Amino acid sequence: MSQFAINLLFVGASFALYIGIAIWARAGSTKDFYVAGGGVHPITNGMATAADWMSAASFISMAGLLASGGYANSTFLMGWTGGYVILAMLLAPYLRKFGKFTVPDFIGDRFYSNTARFVAIVCLIIASVTYVIGQMTGAGVAFSRFLEVSNTWGIWIAALIVFLYAVFGGMKGITYTQVAQYVVLIIAYTIPAVFIAMQLTGNPIPMFGMFSTHTESGIPLLTKLDEVVNALGFRDYTADVDNKLNMVLFTLSLMVGTAGLPHVIIRFFTVPKVADARWSAGWALVFIALLYLTAPAVGSMARLNLATTVYPDMAGQVENYEEAATNPILYEDRPEWVRTWEETGLIAFNDLNNDGRVQMYNDAVDYSDRGWEGNELTVNNDILVLANPEIANLPGWVIGLIAAGGIAAALSTAAGLLLAISSAISHDLIKTMINPKISEKSEMLAARISMGGAILLATFLGLNPPGFAAQTVALAFGIAGASLFPALMMGIFSKRMNSKGAICGMLAGLISTLLYIFTYLGWFFVPETNMLANTPDNWILGISPLSFGAIGAMLNFAIAFAVSSATEEPPQEIQDLVESVRYPKGAGLAVDH
Amino acid sequence: MADDKSNAAEYWKANVRLIFGCLVVWAFVSYGCAILFRPLLAGIPVGGTDLGFWFAQQGSILTFIVLIFFYAWRMNKLDAKFGLGE
Numbered sequence: 001m002s003q004f005a006i007n008l009l010f011v012g013a014s015f016a017l018y019i020g021i022a023i024w025a026r027a028g029s030t031k032d033f034y035v036a037g038g039g040v041h042p043i044t045n046g047m048a049t050a051a052d053w054m055s056a057a058s059f060i061s062m063a064g065l066l067a068s069g070g071y072a073n074s075t076f077l078m079g080w081t082g083g084y085v086i087l088a089m090l091l092a093p094y095l096r097k098f099g100k101f102t103v104p105d106f107i108g109d110r111f112y113s114n115t116a117r118f119v120a121i122v123c124l125i126i127a128s129v130t131y132v133i134g135q136m137t138g139a140g141v142a143f144s145r146f147l148e149v150s151n152t153w154g155i156w157i158a159a160l161i162v163f164l165y166a167v168f169g170g171m172k173g174i175t176y177t178q179v180a181q182y183v184v185l186i187i188a189y190t191i192p193a194v195f196i197a198m199q200l201t202g203n204p205i206p207m208f209g210m211f212s213t214h215t216e217s218g219i220p221l222l223t224k225l226d227e228v229v230n231a232l233g234f235r236d237y238t239a240d241v242d243n244k245l246n247m248v249l250f251t252l253s254l255m256v257g258t259a260g261l262p263h264v265i266i267r268f269f270t271v272p273k274v275a276d277a278r279w280s281a282g283w284a285l286v287f288i289a290l291l292y293l294t295a296p297a298v299g300s301m302a303r304l305n306l307a308t309t310v311y312p313d314m315a316g317q318v319e320n321y322e323e324a325a326t327n328p329i330l331y332e333d334r335p336e337w338v339r340t341w342e343e344t345g346l347i348a349f350n351d352l353n354n355d356g357r358v359q360m361y362n363d364a365v366d367y368s369d370r371g372w373e374g375n376e377l378t379v380n381n382d383i384l385v386l387a388n389p390e391i392a393n394l395p396g397w398v399i400g401l402i403a404a405g406g407i408a409a410a411l412s413t414a415a416g417l418l419l420a421i422s423s424a425i426s427h428d429l430i431k432t433m434i435n436p437k438i439s440e441k442s443e444m445l446a447a448r449i450s451m452g453g454a455i456l457l458a459t460f461l462g463l464n465p466p467g468f469a470a471q472t473v474a475l476a477f478g479i480a481g482a483s484l485f486p487a488l489m490m491g492i493f494s495k496r497m498n499s500k501g502a503i504c505g506m507l508a509g510l511i512s513t514l515l516y517i518f519t520y521l522g523w524f525f526v527p528e529t530n531m532l533a534n535t536p537d538n539w540i541l542g543i544s545p546l547s548f549g550a551i552g553a554m555l556n557f558a559i560a561f562a563v564s565s566a567t568e569e570p571p572q573e574i575q576d577l578v579e580s581v582r583y584p585k586g587a588g589l590a591v592d593h
Numbered sequence: 594m595a596d597d598k599s600n601a602a603e604y605w606k607a608n609v610r611l612i613f614g615c616l617v618v619w620a621f622v623s624y625g626c627a628i629l630f631r632p633l634l635a636g637i638p639v640g641g642t643d644l645g646f647w648f649a650q651q652g653s654i655l656t657f658i659v660l661i662f663f664y665a666w667r668m669n670k671l672d673a674k675f676g677l678g679e
Contacts, residue, residue, distance in 0.1 A: 066650075074649035078623045081654045085619045088661045089612045093668075207651060211640025220641025238642040240631055247628050273679050275672065278665035285661055289654050296650040493609075582605050583677045 003340075003396050007146040010400035011407055014184050018165070018411075021177045042276045046283025048175045049267045051182035053080075053284065054291055055131075055413030056138020059185055060406045061469035064384035066299030067306075070229075070237035074296075075250045076470060079477075081285060081292055082251070083258020088281035091259055091485075092268040094492045094581040096277035101269060102420075103262045103484060104428035110491040112574055113499035114433055119506045121424045123483035124262050126510070127476050128417045128424075129458055131261070133525070134472035135162075135417070136462030139410035141382045141469075144344040146403040151345055152463060158410065159459040166415040166455075167448045175270065178416075181408040186290055188405020192389040192398050193294045196301050199392060206297035214304075216316045225300055228307045228314050231321035233365035237300065243542045250474075253549030257477025260485030262424070263416040274584035302384050305391045309335060310360045310377065326370060328357045337390035346380040381468050414455075421454045422447035466521045471546060475517055478549025482509035486556040494564075495578045501564025509556030516548040604675040611667055615660050623653045 001009075058080065065073045098106055103124060108117025136155050139162070144154030190206075197209030201221055214221040226236040241247050258264065267284075268277045308315040313324035331349060341347040349358065353373040360377040361367060386406055389398040426447035431438050438446075465472050483506050490497040490505070518524070520534040532538045534545065543551065569575075626634060631645030639647040672678030 071646055071649060074627065074646075077650055078627060078653050081657050082619060082623050085615070085657050085660050089615060089664055210650075211642075211647070222641035222646075224641075226641075238646050240645075244628055248624055251623060251628070275665070275669055275678065278661075278668055282658065282661040282665055285658050289658055292654055293651060579601070582608075583601060584672055584679055585677045 001396070003399060004146075004148060006396045006400040007403045010397070010404040011146060014404040014408060017180055017184075018177045018408075021180055022165070024176075042271055042279040043283050044175070044179060045267060045271050045276075045280045046285075047182045047287050048178040049264065049280065049284035050287035051178035051185065051408075051412040052267060052416040053264055053288060053413070054182075054185065054409055055469075055473065056135050056142070056406065056410035057413075057470040057473035058288075058291060058295070059189060059409035060138040060141060060385050061134075061382050061471075061473075063295045063298040063302065063388075064381035065468060065470050066296055067303040067384055068381050070235070070300075071239060072241045072247065075247055075254065076474070077292055077296060079251045079254020079474075080258060081288060083255040084281055084285040084288070086255060087259040087264070087268075088278055088285075090489050091265065091492070092277045092281050093274045093584065095265060095488070096268050096271065097274050097581045097584060099269070101266075102423050102428055103265055103488070104424055105432075106491065107484075107487055107502070108428070108432065110574065110577065111487075111497075111499040111502045112571065113503065116487075116499050116503050116506075117428060117433065119503055119510075120484065120487065121428050123480070123506060123510050124424045125421055125454075126514070127257075127260075127480035127483070128262065128421045129454055129461075130479060130525075131473055131476035132414055132417050132421075132454060132458035133462045133465055134469045134476065135410045135414040136459050137465040137472060138382060138469035139407065139414070140462065141344070141346065141380070142386060142403060142406040142410065144346070145341065145383070145386055146407075148340070148343055150343075154344070155459060155462055158407075159455050159462075162411060162414045162418070163452060163455050165411055166418040166451055178412050181412040182287060185405040185408045185412075186287070188401045188408070189291050189298075189385075190294060192392070192394055192402055193298050193301075195394050195398065196305070196388065196392045197297060200301055200304070206301075207293040210297035210300055218317060221304070222300065225304050227318070227321065228304060228311075231314065231325050232307065232311075232360070233362035233367065237303065243536075246539075246542050246544055246547050249543055249550040250547035253478045253481050253547050253553075254474060256481035256485045256553050257474075257479075257549055258481075260480035260483070260488065261477065262480070262484070263413075263420040265488075266416075266420060266423075298385060298388060302388050302391065305388075306379070306384075307360075309391060310358050325361075328359055330356055331358055332356070334358065335391075337387055340390075341383055341387060344383075346383045348378045350376055350378075352376055418451045418454055422450045425450040461525050464525075464527050466525045474546045475521075478517070478546060478552065479510065479513055481549040482513040482552025482556055486553050486560065490557070490560055492578065492581060494561075495575045496564060496569060497560060498564050498567055498570045500567045501560040501562075504563040505556040505560025508559040509552040512555050513548050513552035516552075517545045520545045600675055601677070604671060604677055607671055608668065611664065611671075615664050618656065619660055622648060622656045627653050 062076050104117045104120040107120040139158035140151055140155030143157045144151045193206040194204050197206040198204050201209040201212045202215050203209035203212045214224040217224050222238055226238055229237055271277050271280050311328050313327050318324050338347055358377050359372045361375055363375040386402055389402055426443050430446050431443055487502050487506050519531050522529040536542055627649035634644040637644040
């Protein structure tokens with residue numbers, strides 16, 4: 001059977017499973033559509049949250065960024081897990097006690113203001129659409145590879161499938177489908193990693209293998225990797241970063257973003273009790289950690305495998321790297337996986353010095369003494385995880401499995417986000433603010449139309465994405481963290497916070513973060529409309545657009561407190577509401593208005 | 594009622610104290626060990642690199658899991674002690 005047929009078989013079988021579950025658990029009422037009837041066990045919920053959470057960014061893109069950035073990109077690992085600590089302690093239990101459907105519900109009620117609700121809706125939509133752009137980028141890579149089409153076609157196909165999938169599902173369908181998707185994606189991620197860890201270190205557990213001895217060279221894997229990348233002009237894989245401020249802020253942005261993203265928060269409305277919301281967050285992190293502890297091993301091992309594929313002489317014990325570097329593979333001898341990925345346009349070869357060999361190195365360093373005239377092989381970071389089994393010569397079914405896993409990751413998150421977007425529009429904007437008498441049927445229709453609109457917009461922007469999947473997603477986190485997280489937290493922890501403070505705070509966080517991002521990445525991410533080039537020299541204090549969310553959040557807090565203390569106290573019934581969300585006693589199921 | 598109120602206030606204070614303690618550990622392992630104090634930990638070798646690198650890619654994640662379960666366990670006890678659970 002050809003690889004193409006195997007891929008189709010695996011992806012097709014996993015789809016049949018999801019669709020089967022979606023039909024079996026089809027949403028009957030609007031309430032089912034949004035929150036799955038409020039009766040999901042913490043472990044089930046944790047698993048669904050993990051699938052919801054681990055998107056194309058985590059599955060497809062993150063290990064590639066770790067591979068290319070090494071230690072400096074550990075921010076993704078810490079940021080996307082550490083956020084669960086603040087979510088579990090600062091938000092989830094209280095929002096569960098509050099017991100409504102959506103994030104704008106809480107902000108609108110707690111700050112007794114439809115203006116606050118509207119600002120929250122705007123923040124939510126901007127953050128979620130940005131997030132979906134990242135998913136489209138990642139899903140596009142996966143589809144282009146397994147259907148063997150161009151990247152652009154891959155994105156459009158992904159858009160169509162995500163749309164059909166989210167529109168007919170709803171939350172209840174999604175909860176159980178996501179459990180299935182979690183299982184598919186974690187198996188797909190782990191199996192190749194175990195194989196590769198065995199090959200390289202003899203240790204079957206990737207998270208330990210990464211820190212053990214590299215069998216072929218007899219030295220620790222990470223030391224070997226440092227030596228190899230160094231010989232090619234790159235910084236050590238484990239090298240420390242120069243700008244610690246940026247690294248701290250980036251990690252913080254991802255953490256507060258995690259706690260501010262509506263599609264994750266919405267998950268904690270679906271457990272039966274407040275105590276379950278706390279456990280749920282813990283279980284979610286356990287299931288997420290299974291992938292996140294493996295990802296750094298995948299990244300480092302893939303980087304080593306890629307380098308030794310191009311420079312076979314570097315694989316074993318190397319006396320002289322200078323010499324090993326002079327003997328890269330001939331282009332016509334390139335492995336099969338390079339050929340297949342070339343068709344997607346995500347790997348490109350350009351023989352600059354016309355020697356028929358592949359020179360892959362950091363061409364910021366001058367290697368003209370080696371006869372090199374520039375880097376000749378460009379490999380898109382986002383293909384690394386998907387190509388990983390092929391790079392390591394694993395059997396065809398492993399490659400099929402990883403295609404199914406990558407698509408599961410992108411689909412589950414995109415569906416969760418689209419649900420958050422559509423409920424913000426149909427429930428918060430139309431039903432609560434514009435027309436409270438709208439029928440259930442029209443509300444569902446509005447929800448589905450807004451899903452369609454959001455996908456079209458995200459797909460269009462995903463064709464020219466502002467970065468690799470994980471980077472685009474990181475921007476979404478910055479936006480959510482700067483706007484929604486502080487408002488939610490102050491709504492619970494400060495009784496004194498009033499509507500004027502919260503509104504000014506959210507606007508300050510949102511606008512400052514967007515301005516900073518658009519300055520470097522283009523207005524609304526449209527390419528070539530940026531005012532400054534996106535390079536560290538141009539960044540204020542070396543703070544990258546990806547890290548600015550943390551600053552935005554600080555501005556949000558500061559302005560909210562300043563405005564709030566200069567204006568009137570919130571009314572008594574609001575202070576009583578804050579009091580009541582703090583104590584678990586008396587939490588019913590999530591209720592409709 | 595007055596008793597109820599002071600009881601509730603006491604519970605909230607205990608919760609905030611617990612959160613503060615957990616967040617100190619949270620910040621120490623991630624921003625501390627993994628980023629800012631990495632140069633100080635450079636002398637401690639772990640599998641071909643140093644302890645700071647291990648904290649950045651493994652240790653902090655493991656600590657986060659322990660923290661959440663610890664918090665959930667302590668809060669359940671507090672809920673029961675103050676009679677505020679469900």
